[in-house]
Amino acid sequence: MLTHSVFNPVSPQALAISNLFIFIMIVSLVIVLIIVGVLAYTCTHFRYHPGQADPPQTFGLTKLEITWTVIPFVLLVIVFAATMKTVSISAPPDDNALAGRTPDMTIVAHQWWWEVRYASGVVTANEIHIPIGKRMLVALQSADVIHSLWVPQINGKTDSVPGQTNMVYMEADRAGSYESACVEYCGDGHSRMRALVIAQPLAQYQAWERQQLATPPAPTGLAAEGAKLYQQFGCQSCHAASIGPDLTHFGSRGTLAAATLTNTPAHLDEWLHDPQAVKPGANMPNFHLSTKETRMLAAYLESLK
Amino acid sequence: MSVIPTKRPEKAPLVPDLAEPLPWLYKDDGLISWIGSTDHKQIGIMYMLTTLVFFLIGGLEALVMRLQLGAPDNHVVSPQAYDQLFTMHGTTMIFLVIMPMLIGFALYFVPLMIGANDIAYPRFNALGYWVFLFGGLLLYASFIGGGAPDAGWFAYAPLSSDFKFTSNLGMDYWGVGLLTTGVGTLGAAVNVLVTILTMRAPGMTMRRVPLFVWMTFINSILLLVAIPALNATIAMVLFDRLLHAHFFDAAAGGQPLLYQHAFWSFGHPEVYIMIFPAWGMISEIIPVFTRRPIFGYAAIAGASVAIVFLSAVVWGHHMFTAGMGHPLDVVFTISSMLIAIPTGIKVFNWTATTWGGTIQFTTPMLFVLAFLVQFTIGGVTGVMFAAFPVDWQMEDSYFVVAHFHYVLFGGTAFGLWAGTYYWFPKITGKMLSETIGKWHFWLAVVGFNLTFMVQHILGFLGMARRIETYPDLPYWHLLNLVSTVGSFVLAIAVLVFVWNIWVSLRHGEPAGNNPWHAWTLEWATTSPPGVHNFEQVPPIRGRRPLWDLSHPDNQDWQHGEGGKGI
Numbered sequence: 001m002l003t004h005s006v007f008n009p010v011s012p013q014a015l016a017i018s019n020l021f022i023f024i025m026i027v028s029l030v031i032v033l034i035i036v037g038v039l040a041y042t043c044t045h046f047r048y049h050p051g052q053a054d055p056p057q058t059f060g061l062t063k064l065e066i067t068w069t070v071i072p073f074v075l076l077v078i079v080f081a082a083t084m085k086t087v088s089i090s091a092p093p094d095d096n097a098l099a100g101r102t103p104d105m106t107i108v109a110h111q112w113w114w115e116v117r118y119a120s121g122v123v124t125a126n127e128i129h130i131p132i133g134k135r136m137l138v139a140l141q142s143a144d145v146i147h148s149l150w151v152p153q154i155n156g157k158t159d160s161v162p163g164q165t166n167m168v169y170m171e172a173d174r175a176g177s178y179e180s181a182c183v184e185y186c187g188d189g190h191s192r193m194r195a196l197v198i199a200q201p202l203a204q205y206q207a208w209e210r211q212q213l214a215t216p217p218a219p220t221g222l223a224a225e226g227a228k229l230y231q232q233f234g235c236q237s238c239h240a241a242s243i244g245p246d247l248t249h250f251g252s253r254g255t256l257a258a259a260t261l262t263n264t265p266a267h268l269d270e271w272l273h274d275p276q277a278v279k280p281g282a283n284m285p286n287f288h289l290s291t292k293e294t295r296m297l298a299a300y301l302e303s304l305k
Numbered sequence: 306m307s308v309i310p311t312k313r314p315e316k317a318p319l320v321p322d323l324a325e326p327l328p329w330l331y332k333d334d335g336l337i338s339w340i341g342s343t344d345h346k347q348i349g350i351m352y353m354l355t356t357l358v359f360f361l362i363g364g365l366e367a368l369v370m371r372l373q374l375g376a377p378d379n380h381v382v383s384p385q386a387y388d389q390l391f392t393m394h395g396t397t398m399i400f401l402v403i404m405p406m407l408i409g410f411a412l413y414f415v416p417l418m419i420g421a422n423d424i425a426y427p428r429f430n431a432l433g434y435w436v437f438l439f440g441g442l443l444l445y446a447s448f449i450g451g452g453a454p455d456a457g458w459f460a461y462a463p464l465s466s467d468f469k470f471t472s473n474l475g476m477d478y479w480g481v482g483l484l485t486t487g488v489g490t491l492g493a494a495v496n497v498l499v500t501i502l503t504m505r506a507p508g509m510t511m512r513r514v515p516l517f518v519w520m521t522f523i524n525s526i527l528l529l530v531a532i533p534a535l536n537a538t539i540a541m542v543l544f545d546r547l548l549h550a551h552f553f554d555a556a557a558g559g560q561p562l563l564y565q566h567a568f569w570s571f572g573h574p575e576v577y578i579m580i581f582p583a584w585g586m587i588s589e590i591i592p593v594f595t596r597r598p599i600f601g602y603a604a605i606a607g608a609s610v611a612i613v614f615l616s617a618v619v620w621g622h623h624m625f626t627a628g629m630g631h632p633l634d635v636v637f638t639i640s641s642m643l644i645a646i647p648t649g650i651k652v653f654n655w656t657a658t659t660w661g662g663t664i665q666f667t668t669p670m671l672f673v674l675a676f677l678v679q680f681t682i683g684g685v686t687g688v689m690f691a692a693f694p695v696d697w698q699m700e701d702s703y704f705v706v707a708h709f710h711y712v713l714f715g716g717t718a719f720g721l722w723a724g725t726y727y728w729f730p731k732i733t734g735k736m737l738s739e740t741i742g743k744w745h746f747w748l749a750v751v752g753f754n755l756t757f758m759v760q761h762i763l764g765f766l767g768m769a770r771r772i773e774t775y776p777d778l779p780y781w782h783l784l785n786l787v788s789t790v791g792s793f794v795l796a797i798a799v800l801v802f803v804w805n806i807w808v809s810l811r812h813g814e815p816a817g818n819n820p821w822h823a824w825t826l827e828w829a830t831t832s833p834p835g836v837h838n839f840e841q842v843p844p845i846r847g848r849r850p851l852w853d854l855s856h857p858d859n860q861d862w863q864h865g866e867g868g869k870g871i
Contacts, residue, residue, distance in 0.1 A: 001762075001766075001779070001780055002765060002766070003779070004766060004767065004778065004779060005765040005766045005767065006698045006699075006765055006767070007765060014698075016694070017694045017695060017697065017698050020692060020694055020695060021689065021692075021695045021698065021699075024688070024689050024692055024695065025689070028685035028686070028688065028689065029685075031649075031681070031685055032678075032681050032682055032685060035652060035656055035677065035678065035681045036678055036681075038656050038659075038660070039656060039659065039674060039677060039678065042656075042659040042660050042662070042664065043659070043664060043666075043674065046595070046659065046660070046661060046662050046663060046664050047663070047664055047666075048596070048663040048664055048665040048666075049663075052663050054596045054597075054663070055595075055596055055597055055661055055662050055663050056597075056661070057597060057598055057859070057861075058597065058598070058600075058661070059598050059600070059601075059602070059864075060600050060601040060602065060603075060604065060654075061600075061601075064601075064653075064657065065601055065604045065650070065654075068649065068650060068653040069646060069650060072645065072646050072649045073646055076642045076643070076645060076646065076688075079642065079688070079692060080638065080639065080642055080692075082692075083638060083692040083693065083694065083695075084635075086692075086694045087631070087634075087635075087693070087694055090694050090697075091631065091694070092628075094631060111470075144463075144469075144470065145461075145463055145464040145467075145470055146461055146463075146464065146561060146627075148626060148701060150701075150702075150767070150769070152698065152766075152767040155697070156626070156694060156696070156697020156698045156700075157626050157697055157698070157700060157701065158626055158628065158697070159626050159627045159628060161555075161561050161562060161627060161628060162463060162555035162556070162561050163555025163556070163559075163560070163561065164555070164561075164562070164628060166627075166628035179767055179778065181767070181769050181772075182769070183700075183701040183702065183769040183770070184461070184626075184701060185388075185456075185457050185461070185464070185770075185771040186464065187388075187464060187470055187471075188384045188385050188388060188455075189384070190388075190769075190771060190772060191384065191772035191773045191774045191775065192774070194776070260776065280383060280384045280385070281384060281385070
């Protein structure tokens with residue numbers, strides 16, 4: 001049940017948090033069980049029986065008050081110490097650690113998708129590739145309202161705040177595709193603003209990077225027709241200007257519509273016909289394309305490997 | 306130089322009295338007696354009834370949301386409608402249900418508990434109610450005035466403050482509506498505070514007032530601190546929206562995080578505002594049904610004072626993910642962990658009160674017992690959020706939703722139900738049915754825990770809050786379905802509760818003055834109390850005047866102030 005949860009961490013950061021969380025939960029469980037246990041005992045042993053006289057009237061006990069002030073205090077000091085230890089492992093970097101280091105990637109949150117720009121020059125959207133074993137320094141920004149990026153198995157969430165850059169580490173020990181989503185309410189498309197973090201062995205990652213930096217193959221046949229339509233409708237005026245996701249290597253992605261649909265010609269067709277129906281509130285207008293036109297465009301986009 | 310009197314006059318009137326009688330329900334007939342009333346009891350009832358109606362509306366909004374979330378990729382409502390629903394659900398439950406309902410109880414019972422015949426400012430009190438009601442109606446008028454607010458009850462800027470992002474008029478209704486209810490709330494807070502400070506019957510010192518009065522007293526102070534911060538925040542949002550100011554517009558040099566600091570400096574005291582009076586009710590009810598005085602009166606009152614101070618410096622724990630910087634994160638972690646200590650002291654004292662008592666399992670007591678367990682669960686999950694790395698994982702997930710519903714529903718709402726079953730006989734002169742009450746209780750316990758327990762796990766699994774649809778990831782459908790089923794069981798419990806009120810008002814057993822054999826002053830008068838609360842107030846020489854009256858050989862004061870111990 002918990003394979004995709006915060007308790008199956010794949011990074012040192014998430015592992016430290018998971019351990020801290022489990023520790024605090026055990027302490028909490030003990031406290032809850034003490035309260036429940038005492039109440040269960042009193043409810044069974046101190047029941048009122050009809051005709052029973054009032055019990056002795058006692059008003060409190062100073063020693064007990066001190067006891068249950070001091071013990072929780074000591075427990076909290078221990079929890080605080082454990083917290084600070086976790087912070088030293090999983091906290092986003094502070095200014096000293098950042099001195100002279102440029103982020104490996106910048107993720108700009110938009111209503112309702114993620115723009116991912118690597119220091120290497122790769123620009124993509126919604127699918128964040130990272131090499132396993134490398135601690136990636138990520139800068140989080142926002143183009144409009146506040147968003148928040150959460151990859152439960154990799155790290156806690158960090159907000160994307162307009163006018164502010166928040167730094168965070170992103171790291172994975174195991175290859176895999178990790179579910180992620182925007183977790184700060186950001187408007188009508190909030191539920192459909194998901195992302196994937198794809199962790200790959202270094203060689204695979206480098207191959208992906210090379211592919212993303214290369215020029216995609218020239219379109220042929222139906223795809224060439226689609227390329228013409230793409231120009232004709234002026235798609236690049238948004239998609240090459242960070243208003244919509246960059247589509248240069250769209251065909252290499254596994255998902256579309258902010259990681260909410262698998263990238264298949266059928267889904268793409270559905271999207272091109274009526275973006276609002278697939279993702280209410282999306283900024284892309286409905287171009288009222290014919291089925292023939294959507295097929296041509298889909299062929300072109302899928303060819304952009 | 307004038308002489309300041311240092312002693313009370315020799316012959317103080319037994320009960321502070323009014324110069325002339327004020328309008329009152331049982332004297333006049335018809336609607337005018339309600340509209341014109343300045344009787345604190347009648348206005349208290351009006352608060353309670355109004356908030357009950359808003360509670361049903363807010364609950365209905367929650368049910369629609371749970372229906373939508375019952376299955377992945379569901380289409381019960383549109384995303385836009387869902388956003389309006391969760392905004393209105395939160396706003397309604399906080400500002401139009403929990404806060405004013407607790408105010409209603411305070412307005413009704415504080416004067417009775419301190420042996421006063423009315424509240425300090427009766428006409429001002431009536432004004433407060435009508436302003437509150439108008440604010441609530443204004444908020445709901447948004448539905449027909451161009452769309453309900455849809456930026457969440459927390460209304461983070463710039464989403465809320467910029468027409469680009471929230472283009473309907475809902476957020477403007479939200480701002481003006483909450484400013485209006487805020488005026489009413491502040492009025493009530495001032496009134497309760499002055500009443501407690503100046504109108505206590507002779508002998509009713511601050512070390513003798515019932516704990517419900519203590520909690521209400523503290524709550525009123527907290528309201529006076531918190532509500533102005535909210536009003537300032539809302540004013541800035543309205544300035545940004547309507548006058549094109551740039552408080553929160555980063556592109557124009559504004560600061561989005563300023564909103565969060567301002568909002569949560571209201572918002573976290575607000576959390577305690579929503580629980581204090583429920584704590585007061587618990588502190589009144591446990592002693593009566595265990596037949597023992599409250600364990601650690603001074604510890605409970607003192608812990609509450611500590612919470613007031615601490616609650617003003619913990620707001621940053623709502624912002625651990627916003628990038629405040631480590632030094633601030635650490636400061637807010639420390640203050641947030643510290644506040645767990647006085648809260649724990651209360652729970653331990655209530656639990657200790659049951660030890661060695663003779664426990665009567667009446668409906669109010671059952672709700673209290675459920676409160677103790679559920680509130681403790683909500684409390685410990687709260688401490689988890691104080692550890693800020695855990696907060697980075699669980700913030701804004703369904704774990705948070707579960708956490709604060711355990712506090713506000715499992716805690717406050719169950720406390721309010723306990724209070725309702727306990728004081729309904731005093732308010733109406735009729736007992737609520739114990740049989741229906743037990744049905745209500747068990748349905749509520751099962752429904753509540755079914756709805757919210759599984760939401761903890763959904764949080765672990767990565768489900769974000771405020772989403773209207775979700776992908777079919779492993780176990781998400783099942784757990785959401787369980788939660789939805791639970792919410793409908795809870796809804797049935799609420800209907801049973803309303804049915805109980807309806808039936809018991811008509812056919813309930815007559816209550817008599819003191820059906821529970823309780824010890825505080827409100828039980829010394831008739832049920833319902835007359836327009837003048839008391840013909841005569843019994844002598845007050847300790848915390849339990851009616852105990853002293855019926856146990857002349859074993860009066861509390863004979864053992865020192867409040868008996869032995871603290």
